[in-house]
Amino acid sequence: MVVLEAHELYRFYHVGDDETAALRGVSLTLTPGEMVAIAGPSGSGKSTLLACLTGLDEPDGGYVTVGNTRMTRRPEAERAAIRAENFGILLQSANLFQHLTVAENITLPMLMAGTFDSPRLGGLLSALRLEARARAYPQELSGGETARAGLAVALAADPPVLVADEPTAEVDRQTEARLMLHLEVRRAAGKTTLLATHSEALASRADRVLHLRDGRISNE
Ligand SMILES: Nc1ncnc2c1ncn2[C@@H]1O[C@H](COP(=O)(O)OP(=O)(O)OP(=O)(O)O)[C@@H](O)[C@H]1O
Structure with missing residues (x-):
């Protein structure tokens, strides 16, 4: 069984006369229960790939399927619905709503998925050491707290697929160890x-x- 498949993804960026081929034919499949890491130097296309896989960006070629549903080349509203049902997402741009507290931000994906669960909210706040910041607004958080709150939001609805870009870049070792447990x-x-x-x-x-280099996976 395949939960997520990318077939020959291409993505080009154009700035003036310059063209950057950020993805050049990336294919991958993910199965239930798999944990897969994408490694690659800065600029190799990691963020572009994650954005295309989650339907936040549209590839210029190739397609993505989530379960049996094609994500690519659908209206944004349909992609958003597929995304809400299947993904927890933490990208480099923060995923926190500024007018909601930390606890409210974590609660929102659970409400959207119809799975609000108060003990789970408490468990996430505690696992990511955010109990004392539950009522804080995002602009009141430190960089590390913002990263931990973003992770809690991505994990909140216990999504079939968690997609995270550098989830531990700004967290200490203890938090990284707790995340690994999760x-x-x-x-x-x-x-x-x-x-x-x-x-x-x-x-x-x-x-x-998976090693990404110049927009290609070098070992799959
Ligand atoms: N919006 C954009 N406009 C133009 N070029 C872009 C854009 N976004 C990314 N790129 C270029 O596409 C290539 C891949 O970028 P991407 O951000 O996917 O790499 P990355 O592996 O995630 O890098 P990092 O580890 O630094 O975050 C890079 O050459 C980058 O400069």
């Missing part, structure tokens, strides 16, 4: 996780590491 629980429950990461510790826990 990821192990997800794996045991058959949930899929895709992470772009520079963390050796995190990549070493993955079932597979």
Whole structure:
């Protein structure tokens, strides 16, 4: 069974006369319970790939399917619905609503998925050391707290697929260890996780590491 498939993704950016080929024929498949890391130097296309996989960006060629549903080349509203049902997403741009508190931000994806669960909210706040900041607004958080709150939001609805770009870039080792525990629980429950990461510790826990270089996967 395949939860997420990318087939020959291409993405070009144009600035003036310059063309950057950010993705040049990337294909991958993810199965339930898999944890996959994407590694690659800065500019190799990791963020572009994650945005295309989650339907936040449209590839110029190729397509993405989520379960049996094609994500690519659909109106944004349809992509948003597929996204809400299937993905927890933490990209480099923060995923927090500024007018909601930390606890409210975490609650929102659960409400949207119809799975509000108060003990789960408490568990996420505690696992990510945010209990004392539950009533704070995003602009009152430090960089590390913002990163941890973003992770809690991405994990909130216990999504079939978690997609995270550098989830531990701004967290300390203790929080990284707690996140890994969460990821192990997800794996045991058959949930899929895709992470772009520079963390050796995190990549070493993955079932597979895909190496991205100049918009191509070099080992798959
Ligand atoms: N909006 C954009 N307009 C023009 N070029 C872009 C745009 N976004 C990304 N690029 C270019 O596309 C290439 C891939 O960028 P991308 O952000 O996907 O790489 P990355 O591997 O995520 O890098 P990093 O690790 O630094 O975040 C880079 O050469 C980048 O400069």
